[in-house]
Amino acid sequence: MDTLFFLEAFLLFIAPGPTNALLMAGAVKREKAITLLVAQACGYGIAAACWLLLRPLLPSGAIQVLKLVAAVWLVILGLRLIGTDRVDASDGGDSLSVLATTALNPKAFIYCLAIVPVDAGPYELGLFWIVLLVTTAATGSMWILLGRRLNGGKKVADRVAGAALVLFALLLLRPLIAVGLI
Numbered sequence: 001m002d003t004l005f006f007l008e009a010f011l012l013f014i015a016p017g018p019t020n021a022l023l024m025a026g027a028v029k030r031e032k033a034i035t036l037l038v039a040q041a042c043g044y045g046i047a048a049a050c051w052l053l054l055r056p057l058l059p060s061g062a063i064q065v066l067k068l069v070a071a072v073w074l075v076i077l078g079l080r081l082i083g084t085d086r087v088d089a090s091d092g093g094d095s096l097s098v099l100a101t102t103a104l105n106p107k108a109f110i111y112c113l114a115i116v117p118v119d120a121g122p123y124e125l126g127l128f129w130i131v132l133l134v135t136t137a138a139t140g141s142m143w144i145l146l147g148r149r150l151n152g153g154k155k156v157a158d159r160v161a162g163a164a165l166v167l168f169a170l171l172l173l174r175p176l177i178a179v180g181l182i
Helices: 003-014 018-026 030-057 062-083 095-103 106-115 122-149 154-178
Strands: none
Touching: 003 106, 003 122, 003 154, 018 030, 018 095, 018 122, 030 095, 030 106, 030 122, 062 106, 062 154, 106 122
């Protein structure tokens, strides 16, 4: 694991999405913060375990195609966030909603299929899984803190996060550009 890997993981999970919106919305209930973070970790843990188990079953070359699709999707999301006026945070924010939303979140898919090296062995996959949990705990905590602090600055937060998604997509494309696939 190089330091660029940690930057990629951080940018992916700090970007707004349904899980982070629920964390931010649930931040008003201060006593729920730890419960929400545990629900998020469980959701990403479940999703990552599924994707890492399914990965060996994918045909050769499929991961490169999925990386390209993931990068294009992130650029689209990033540009939509840059042009929007709001963060779509629901009034819910309970731990069951966070768990379900996180387990279905495409960020775990992108992490497991686009960031984790294809040739990673079982020990390395365990390390990548731990990095996923630590990174999502850190970024989720930031969203909870942001939800407590932001009153009218959501527009700026969306634009910064949108730019982060586009930057992440470019980092994700870096290996594909190097081998001449793009």
